[in-house]
Amino acid sequence: MTKYDDLTEFLLRLGDSALVHAQRLCEWTGRAPALEEEMGMMNVGLDLVGQARNWYEYAAERIGDGTDADTLAFRRDERAFRNLLLVEQPNGDFAVTMTKQFFYDAWQYHLLTALQHSGDERIAAIATKSLKEVTYHLRRSSQWIERLGDGTDESHQRMEKAIDTVWRFTFEMVEANDSESALASSGVIPSLADLPEQWLATVNDVFRNATLTVPDAPSTFYLSARTGMHTEHLGILLAEMQFLQRAYPDASW
């Protein structure tokens, strides 16, 4: 399993998370709870595939050897994927999907806000463009969390169950990381030390309005996407997503 330099790994973490999350959104096609939601979810999905492509293109340039964005998306195995464990989790009901969406949006929002001021101009540019999109995503998912949390008894219960299902994967959003600290001290990206606190503050705010309880801090998990230790769900997701490229390696699409 190839391990790239810190910056490339960081770019893959951003790109893989966006793509895997978008792939889950694609699974909702024709199945959303309202026709208006088909539009909304697909808009978010389109933004995220676009973001993934931007991060991948930069990563591919750094890797060289003819790798391009599509090779990164469609020809790597699960052990090489660096996406947040949260986004690879199955969609479940709309409450689970929106909870994943909201946790991810809040993480992206604060991360991209910081990355706008990266010493690396390419990162700063992609972050600035993506942040506009993510600001809207966060607004949308926050509203849905409030509607479902403070809607009917049933929706409230479903939200509590959804939070219980995915909360354990949020440890990745609040853990300090050595390679990112190294990138920050060499001035490539700004310090991300405040990120966990900012993420939690957003979750607290929205959950308060939604009459939902924020669980205790998640304990560190045995798995971690940073080392390619995923849940079993990712492999199946990739098998579907990568099918054509894997089955017909000589083809041009």
Next chain:
Amino acid sequence: MSEWTLYEVFIRSKHGLNHKHVGSVHAVDAEMAIENARDLYTRRNEGVSIWVAPSAAITATASDEKEPLFDPSEDKVYRHASFYELPDEVGHM
């Protein structure tokens, strides 16, 4: 009966233009109506501003009122600049 409320959507396509009616969306409140309208009617960069209003709140003229309401203005030609003939020496006015 629809579960959600019908809202009419008006979009300003460019700065300096009026908002123009484009269609409707279903939503539970005005805030959601704005977002649904954004996702539906501005996918191709068609807008800089959106208004929404519950369809039920709009009052329209009835078709049998057309003649009394609009025909009387037909013969008021003196409201139009072309009614006034001025000699060429005046130039553009």
Next chain:
Amino acid sequence: MYAQQVETGTKAVKSLAEMGPEERAFQEKIDAEIKIEAKNWMPDNYRKTLIRQISQHAHSEIVGMLPEGNWVTRAPTLKRKLQLMAKIQDEAGHGLYLYSAMETLGADRDEEIEKLHSGRAKYSSIFNYPTLNWADMGAVGWLVDGAAIVNQVPLQRTSYGPYSRAMIRICKEESFHQRQGYEILLHMMRHGTQVQKDMVQDAINRLWWPSLMMFGPSDAESPNSAQSLAWKIKRHTNDELRQRFIDQTIPQLELLGCTVPDPDLKWNEERGHYDFGEIQWDEFYEVLKGNGPCNRERLETRRNATQDGAWVREAAVAHANKKQKQQAAA
């Protein structure tokens, strides 16, 4: 054509002399190409026919997302994924534009959708065929959207204002759908492996006849056409549109280097059109009746989406009501 057999409720088209004053004024407006708007007087059958036609069209857009949804999770490159996602999203959007036009006639969207789910409303037969390889995404865009465009372009001039305006918007947005589909196929034929070329031919073989059926029964079997044409909610007959589609598609087929599964297809110099073989109308009527390859799956998916989402829609309403009460109290 997305609305294949629309009942007009009239046996014979009335002449102006047979009409009462309101209906005559209405028909004269239509004859003069003046648009009918929501608040204008209109015959009850015109309203009902339009509701049926526009809702069938809208249902087709929504059900039409499913065959493509079958491949959106398997699109082979990021570019293809983005294109397909955008196309499917447009279809949801077009469904919504059309429902919105339909609601100006006093129909209720949820009620009309319920008719679809209970099998009382139709949608285009084409979406009851399975998509079995990636080339289907190309063939659907090229043939199915192509056939839809042939039908929709004249409908931009349809007599009902809101429908006409929705069609203008849809046609403008849909111009990329057919090109996108054709480009998928052309790329596979020009740059692909033999296996990929075989996929393209296979997709065309399966989708060619169902695409021709999209235009609906032949004119001799279309008892409602005369009234629809008089009302200008249909601007050309089924056979005219089908011929137009074939004539414009065959040169594109030849450019691809593919064939269609019709031994009788040949250029008729005298007519200035292509001749083509007999359509299997038995199959068409069976699919329309609900016995096509995917009818059950398509409707079940849509029914489940509505049922599974009920608690979400209810919660959103409940939350909005709470907020309104809080604001009123404050």
